[in-house]
Amino acid sequence: MSSAGVPSMKDVAARAGVSLGTVSNVLNRPELVSESTRGRVLAAINTLGFVRNESARQLRAGSSRTLAYVVLDASNPFFTDVALGVQEAADAAGLAVYLCNSGQDPKRQSAYLDLLQEQRVEGVLITPVDAEDEHLRLLPRRGTPVVLVDRGAGADFCSVTVDDRLGGELAATHLLDSGHRRIAFIGGPPALGQVADRAAGARAALLRAGHDPDGLVVLDTEALTVAQGRRAGERLVGLPASRRPTAAFCANDLVALGLLQQMVRLGLRVPDDLAIVGYDDIEFAQAAAVPLTSVSQPRHLLGRTAAELLMAEAGDELDHQHREVVFAPELIVRASTRMAPS
Secondary structure, eight states, rough: OOSSSOOOOHHHHHTTTTOHHHHHHHHOOGSSOOHHHHHHHHHHHHHHHHOOOHHHHHHHHTTOEEEEEESTTSHHHHHHHHHHHHHHHHHHHOOEEEEETTTTOOOHHHHHHHHHHHOSSSSSEEEOTTTOHHHHHHHHTTOOOOEESSSSOOTEEEEEEEOHHHHHHHHHHHHHTTTTSEEEEEOOOOTTTHHHHHHHHHHHHHHHTTTGGGEEEEOOSSSSSHHHOOOHHHHTTTTTTTOOOOOEEEEESSHHHHHHHHHHHHTOOOTTTTTEEEOOOHHHHHHHHSOOOEEOOOHHHHHHHHHHHHHHHHOTTTOOOOOOOEEEEEEEOOOOOOOOOO
């Protein structure tokens, strides 16, 4: 028995009275071993309780049978749903998935990317805090393919995303069509590409409707969380009545739900005093006390498509050409918006 008390291939070979190479052949190329010898080796494996170190074998081969998904915020159900789509595609291919949470922290993102390179994963899916991170851009140069999820990438990587500018336009146009003229955009940090695109879409809708796009009241948040939505609600209510928006478009549903909570806590009515539109259409949006109007993204499809692109790139390195897959969002109208009072 090995010094660690865990049976090794050498222990199996000794018990079966065969060479180490014969044990390896039984495990990897059993057709090369006679039936009687194969039987002795398998009996020794069962008696000793030997389990081969698949991780070590794969690392010796140059990669592991694993993918990794670095999510922006694991507390956001949107990314959980995307990860389920990733897992669905990985399961079909016989791969495991590492799930890593950057927590919107660029330093943590870089640390995870270094670790995943050391683990020799077959590829990395990532919703990046910073798409310009040098650690991220080094991975393909070192032979690890990367696919961006929920973020466009141009020609540098494959990517799967939703047209966030269109999503912003859908949200703002709905509020304008409902009679609102003073609209807030709530969410951040603004350096996140998704946030910037959604805000740009809202401004485009204002401009197309003949309104000053700079009239959009922007309340940046430190993160896309419920707590930040509540704080934004305090700031919004603190604005002078003449400048206070009658509607808010939030960069995601968590911010929108926090804003909704704050309005209720302050005794304000949704949508009478403030109409609210979220983004992502997570399950909690429909289940809120006032069901939330939201821009829906195909979350499972995002994850599944991204994983399929990653596996295709990993298996076709010589002829691979990067692709950008863009899905269209859809506005789901619920009770948190309606015609504004005249």
